[in-house]
Amino acid sequence: MIKFYIPDGHLEEKTLELFERAGFNITITERGYNPRIDDLEVVLKRLRPQDFPFALAIEKGDLAITGSDIVQEFRLKYPERAGKIEELLDLGFGKTNLCVAVSEDIMPDVNNIKDLKKFAKDREVIVATEYPNIAKDYLKKKGIKAIIRKPAGKTEAWLTPPVPEADIIIETTETGRTLRENRCRIIDNVLEATARLICNKESLKDKEKEKKIREIVMLFEGVLKGKGKVNVYMNVVDPKNLDPVLGVIRDYVEKPTISDLKDGGHDIFIVIDERDLKYILPELKRKGASSIAISDTRMII
Numbered sequence: 001m002i003k004f005y006i007p008d009g010h011l012e013e014k015t016l017e018l019f020e021r022a023g024f025n026i027t028i029t030e031r032g033y034n035p036r037i038d039d040l041e042v043v044l045k046r047l048r049p050q051d052f053p054f055a056l057a058i059e060k061g062d063l064a065i066t067g068s069d070i071v072q073e074f075r076l077k078y079p080e081r082a083g084k085i086e087e088l089l090d091l092g093f094g095k096t097n098l099c100v101a102v103s104e105d106i107m108p109d110v111n112n113i114k115d116l117k118k119f120a121k122d123r124e125v126i127v128a129t130e131y132p133n134i135a136k137d138y139l140k141k142k143g144i145k146a147i148i149r150k151p152a153g154k155t156e157a158w159l160t161p162p163v164p165e166a167d168i169i170i171e172t173t174e175t176g177r178t179l180r181e182n183r184c185r186i187i188d189n190v191l192e193a194t195a196r197l198i199c200n201k202e203s204l205k206d207k208e209k210e211k212k213i214r215e216i217v218m219l220f221e222g223v224l225k226g227k228g229k230v231n232v233y234m235n236v237v238d239p240k241n242l243d244p245v246l247g248v249i250r251d252y253v254e255k256p257t258i259s260d261l262k263d264g265g266h267d268i269f270i271v272i273d274e275r276d277l278k279y280i281l282p283e284l285k286r287k288g289a290s291s292i293a294i295s296d297t298r299m300i301i
Contacts, residue, residue, distance in 0.1 A: 002042045002203075002212050005056075005064035006035065007049035010174070011195050014093040015065050021226075021298055022219040041212050050130075053198065057081040062203040063213060065091065069098050069131065069172060069193035076133035086204070087196050088217055092224060094195040096172040098131060100138075101184040103159040107167070113142060113188045116168065120144045128158035129170035138170070138190050156182045222299030229297035230274045234289040237265035241288025248283045252276055271297055 006015050019026050019037070026044070028035040035044045045061070052064035053074035058081075068090075075082040102110045110116050116125070125146045129135045132148045139146045149166070151158055156179060158166040170190060173179055179186060197220060203209045236242050249256050249270055257269040268289070272280065277294065284292060 002063060002209060002216075003061040004042055004044050004216075005049075005052045005061050005066075006044055006046050007052070007065055008046055009049065010096075011049055011065060011067065011094045012046075014091075014195065018065075018091065018093075018220060018223055021223045022216075042216075053085055054078065054081070056198060056200040057084040059084075059200055059202055061200060062209060063197065063199050063216065065195055065197055067094060067096065067193045068196050069096065069134070069191060071196060071198060072191070072193075073131045073134050076137055084201055085198050086201050087198050088213075089197040089220055089224075091195040091197060091220070092227075094193070096174050096193050097176075098134065098170060098172050098190040098193060099176075099179075099186045100188040100190060101156075101159070101169050101171060101179050101186050102167070103161060103164055104183045104185045105161045106159070106164055107185075111185070111187060116187060117142065117144060119167070120146075125168055126166045127168055127170060128155050128166035130155060130172075131170060134190060135170045156184055159184055218301060219299070222301040225300035226297040228274050229271050229300065230277065231295045231297055232270050232272060232277075232280075233291075233293040233295075234268050234284060235261065235265060235291040236268060236289055237261070238288055239265065242266055244287040245284060245289050248280060248287055252280055271300070 016026055016028070025038040026035050028046070033046050035046055037044050049066035050070050052066040053071055055061050056064055057078065071087065100113065107119070110119055125144055127135055127139070127146045127148045128151050129148065130150060132150050135148050155169045155171045158164060159169055160182065169184070171179070172193070176186060197217065199213060203213060236245050245268065246256065249268070252272050253270045259267045261267055281292065
C-alpha cells in the first residue's frame with residue numbers, strides 16, 4: 001500500500017487534475033483529510049504541503065506533492081534528514097516566486113537589494129517570512145544582518161504602516177497582486193518554485209512499493225508530455241494530394257502515421273502542439289486534406 005500525501009491550498013486543484021488525467025478518480029470533501037481513490041494500492045491523505053517533506057523523512061508516508069520552495073526550506077532546516085527524501089518529478093504547475101518586498105510608504109527610496117544593503121549598513125533588518133531558513137541563507141549571502149521571525153498570520157501585514165513590525169518580508173507570490181494591493185514593492189527574487197513529486201527513499205527499497213511508485217511516475221510523466229498537445233486525424237482521399245499534405249505536416253511532425261483507406265486514399269494521424277493548429281489546419285485544407293478531426297491528448301507514454 002502506497003501512502004500518498006496530496007496538498008490543500010493553491011496546489012490542490014492542479015494536483016487533482018493531474019490525477020484525473022493520469023486515469024485516477026478521486027472523491028474529496030471540502031474538509032476531509034482522507035480522499036478516496038479508485039486504486040486499491042494507494043491511500044491518500046490531504047494536509048498542508050509544508051508538512052510533507054518532514055512526514056516522508058520520518059517514514060510516515062511514501063509519496064507527496066509539494067512545492068520546491070518547501071523542499072528547500074526543509075533541507076536547510078533539517079540537513080540531517082535531507083537525504084531521506086528524493087525529488088522524482090518537476091510537475092511544472094503551481095509556479096510561485098519567493099521574493100523580497102518592502103513597504104512603499106515606509107521605505108520609498110528602497111527599490112532594489114543594493115538600496116536595502118545601504119539601509120542595513122549599521123543595523124539588523126527585521127524580516128517576516130514563512131521561510132526563515134531560506135531567508136537566513138539568502139540574506140547571509142547578500143551580507144545583510146537580520147532578525148528573522150515566522151509570523152503566525154499574514155506575512156504582508158507586518159509591513160502595514162504607520163509602525164510596521166518588519167523592515168522587509170520574504171514572501172511567495174503568484175502574480176504579485178496581493179503585495180501591490182498592500183502597497184508592498186518587490187525589490188528582489190529569491191527563487192522560483194514549482195510543484196514537485198517527492199518520495200521517501202526507504203520506500204524505493206521495497207520492491208512492491210518501488211514498482212507502484214515507478215508506475216505512478218510513468219503516468220504523471222505521460223500527462224506532462226501530453227500537456228498542450230492535440231491529436232489530429234485527417235483523410236487524404238485523392239492520392240495526388242498525399243505528397244502536398246505530407247509537405248505541410250513535416251514542418252511539424254517528422255514521422256506521421258499513415259494508413260490506407262478501404263476504398264482508396266489515406267488516413268493520417270499526428271500529434272502536434274495545440275498552438276500550431278491555427279497555422280497547420282488552413283494549409284492542410286488547401287492541400288487536399290478532409291474530415292480533419294481534433295481531440296485532446298491525455299497522455300504521451
